[in-house]
Amino acid sequence: MKFTINRSVFANQLNNVLRAISSKTTIPILTGVKIVVEDQQVILTGSNADITIQTTLSAENGKTALTIEEPGAIVLPARFFSEIIKKLPDQDVTIEVHDGFQAKISSGTAEFQINGQDANNYPHLPEIQSASTITAVADLLRDVVEQTRIAVSKQESRPILTGIHMRLADDQLVAVATDSHRLAQRKVTVPTNGQSYDVVIPGNSMTELARMIADVKGDIQIQIAENQVLFQFDNALFYSRLLEGMYPETSRLIPDTADTTIELEAGNFLAAIDRASLLSHQGHNNVVKLSLDPDTNTAKISGDSADVGNVEEDVSFEKLTGNKLEISFNPDYMSDALKSFGQASVLLSFTSPLRPFTLVPTEDQENFVQLITPVRTF
């Protein structure tokens, strides 16, 4: 095996594959990256229990400056190999395997010899046998992930909640995540070609996918099999396993009436919440209180921590209607939710101090909702 390639192009693709590679794995060979050199291309593969990523560097793409002298395959220690590639002195790098599983990496006057492993021992890719493909725009898919992943559970006690529930049907994708304290739901239009799917994808997989497609323009091809999903884009394949089990029914959790509503600018409110949480983070319970009084047209957040002090701030808003209300919540949940709206105007709808409340964009109230369960303080 021997090939020469542009070092920065190679380093970028290695970086992508590294997303799937963990140094904490029970299968030692998975700490490595598999490099397969064919006649006209180099294929990199990285994998862990959840995700497998494969990218292809083709000689036909001029940017790779790829010249192949001899096909072959090897598995090299992924982080170490990638560190070496990043620090080499020259624009190009040559990688050659000789004496069994020793790889020679040379660039300029620098030459590394590192020990690899037999690529035949590397696990096979998941198999996806699915005739039909769903196509989604990369930007849209990334938004869906960014707006729902904050509500994904980090507790392994209910594994199904560590995933994002994705339902595809009738030209619509509905994505839901909840950790049972909060919930995020996003609906987008995606052509489903008469197909329908109902799957739960690990939140970590979707977060890595969102990062990896940050710069991808254009479409993502999605194929769904019984226990795997495959996202295809540019020169990459991104496999994730699916979570097994029934996702809880969440549609009834979202209230459809409101007794008190307030419209405000997400960015301003976020700054006020962040200030109030400076204090709540010092105390035993991380709670702030929002007091809404439509009669006097005032909105106020406050926090109290016996040892440290207290905070109070008038909140500026666009519109306040309904009943007077005092409600307490975890400011970190509110902060996460507000960040997912960017600088938009947001409508908060409340029913009572102990019932979940919702945030939706004022401009598009149907397709995106963040729900937060309040904290009982009395």
Add this chain to the structure above:
Amino acid sequence: MKFTINRSVFANQLNNVLRAISSKTTIPILTGVKIVVEDQQVILTGSNADITIQTTLSAENGKTALTIEEPGAIVLPARFFSEIIKKLPDQDVTIEVHDGFQAKISSGTAEFQINGQDANNYPHLPEIQSASTITAVADLLRDVVEQTRIAVSKQESRPILTGIHMRLADDQLVAVATDSHRLAQRKVTVPTNGQSYDVVIPGNSMTELARMIADVKGDIQIQIAENQVLFQFDNALFYSRLLEGMYPETSRLIPDTADTTIELEAGNFLAAIDRASLLSHQGHNNVVKLSLDPDTNTAKISGDSADVGNVEEDVSFEKLTGNKLEISFNPDYMSDALKSFGQASVLLSFTSPLRPFTLVPTEDQENFVQLITPVRTF
């Protein structure tokens, strides 16, 4: 006590005082910042066992936008108070003490009440009774610290080596640090007015001072007393305790002859050392080897780690003279030393594989030297 001040100016000065404040202190009141409000100025003080920093914000300086309504004093929890100041919404902030030791912090529509402590319980400043002052340019003093602090010992087993040895006499400052594996020595011209001093200042104090004077233009006034040193600049006082004990005699450690010398560009060599250390960091002993052969006019660095692999690189240089030599050393020491030279040309001088070797700037071989002890590998 009540005053109003420009928030960002106040936050900057708070930041400076925070350098001296540790959350891990055995004296609880020292986790706080002391704020003293006088007729025309606000004085902030922070302190730990080693360093005390005091800065003064004056109403006469228009940038402070300082208006004082009532003098007084308080100690407030430093990190928490500083976080609040940073995140407040308005350009100005008003701080008022009422009900004993409660401080009200208000800015725009936000209002915090935080619990403080009696300023009378805050320790007094160190006393410096020294008639004479030494004046040094801030830039020069910072260079001296940056170039020597890498060799300061991090081991508490020989406390005196955790300091920088500073000798002032005959219009010269000689600064030396050594952890007994390496040594850094810098000489600069400083007018000593016939005075002479020989002190050891904790390395951490000097590092904080160097950071604090990063943007200071002009002079630093230095006053040295029996167990304290005071640096005065702009509107700040920076006190550090001195280390007690005799600093070891170091001048004889620096060899004055050389059997092999090489001149090279520090930046290029640093990159090669960093590459070689990728491999040495994986192995049990963190060592790389430099092989110099003036006969064939070649210089090579190499590293070897049985489990991982090996590395070899031809080093480019300007001039190589003397005897053939192979020498092994810790690449991290070499990397630290090379960084202290920036992009300059450096002369390395060796006597034998087991004797310390030196690095000096090719352009100024007298006033700055880094010394490294090699590692025995045979």
